[in-house]
Amino acid sequence: MHGGRSTEGVRDRAPHFFLSYAPVPSPVGDVDAARPEADKDVREFYADLSRAVAGASGPFPSSSVGYLGAADRAGPETARALHRCRTFVPLITRRYFTDVYCGRQWYAYTHRAPRGPLIPALWTPVPTTSRPVPVDLGLPVPERPVTPVRVDEAAQVRYAKGGLYGLRQNYDHPEYYDQCVRRIAQCVVQAVRRAPEPTPDETEFTDLDTVPDAFAASSWHPLGIAVLAPDVHHLPPDRSDTKYGREPRDWQPFSDGYATPLAERTAELARNLGFATEIHTYDEAEPVFLGEREARSPWVLILDPWILHDRTALDRLRAFDARDLPWVTVLTPLADDPQTRNAREELAALLRSALPRRLSSGRAIQRGAAAGIESSEAFNSRFTELADSAAQQYLNRPLRSSPRPPASVKRPPAAPGGPVAPAPDAADPQGDQEAQP
The missing domain is CATH 3.40.50 (Rossmann fold)
Structure with a gap:
């Protein structure tokens, strides 16, 4: 039949x-x-x-x-x-x-x-x-x-x-x-x-044109995007300001002809994948990462390793890394300016100090994304795969009765490098592989 x-x-x-x-x-x-x-x-x-x-x-x-x-x-x-x-x-x-x-x-x-x-x-x-x-x-x-x-x-x-x-x-x-x-x-x-055999219903419909589409009213999946980067007023000593703006979210590490900050471009890419996004500074997202506020979505943390010259920022990221948060993906774009290329070994050492767990465990693609991404094309590819992975991990996470962190987790004092605001969570609101002939 x-x-x-x-x-x-x-x-x-x-x-x-x-x-x-x-x-x-x-x-x-x-x-x-x-x-x-x-x-x-x-x-x-x-x-x-x-x-x-x-x-x-x-x-x-x-x-x-x-x-x-x-x-x-x-x-x-x-x-x-x-x-x-x-x-x-x-x-x-x-x-x-x-x-x-x-x-x-x-x-x-x-x-x-x-x-x-x-x-x-x-x-x-x-x-x-x-x-x-x-x-x-x-x-x-x-x-x-x-x-x-x-x-x-x-x-x-x-x-x-x-x-x-x-x-x-x-x-x-x-x-x-x-x-x-x-x-x-x-x-x-x-x-x-x-199951018992269904009995015919006198009120049953005779065609499907009047039946609602079960998938039409579905909402997008929320995704938080956090940025940990300096602004032009809080740069490491002698760091060029060509990649930065007035806020951390203005950071654009790649010279690929786009004037839009990387965080905004990431949010646009996320929307194409079916996510509803909000962009936050790390200061705003940190209470969620440390368990002080309940996580209501998966997250992507976009990290500029230059900020790790600040000891306070380094300690804060270590506290984040100490927690097992598979629903948070870390992406570390490496700016394409000569100064960053010459400082690769130094920046890699700072990342190893800040993210020892992330860089030594998990899938190879996750470790590579946290260790450094050298182009916008590679960034888009890593984000596409890892954002969906974070979403799956978020949906499968064990639910806890209390969102408060363990007593051993202490949040270091805020470092300069962006506005400090109350910590909201993310908003709550690929090619088809059909492989058919």
């Missing part, structure tokens, strides 16, 4: 699963006759999952195992399948959360009564900031006492990194894809056996 047109069983039986996905947009202009059918891999996955569910269903009827929500996406057959399906399997891609009909299918299923379980299947990687609703992208696991279908650890790692589409391209280990498909099918079958 492919799409809304093959629905003979839907009229009489409730499909075991409804596979919801975002189709590849139709090509514009002439189409090469040899071009593979759009969404061919998705349709093959649907067929594989249908066979696996039918094989694991035992005595359950398999005449209407699944329904593929593709053709006639807003029509009555699709609406009927959404009302009567036993489980909802969204095939997750970045495009999925921008497709209006995927949003409507999600809304229709999650707002019906009774509602069966959602069993997300990851097709291609999706950054945290592209997920407007909470969704677990790990490989599904059946509930106890069912023993999960065995999936090799390497298969689970590849599933997390590349999704089912990536597994389909792994010709050296085709069993990885098969294992994951059978695991998803196992979860579908368990849910079908536990």
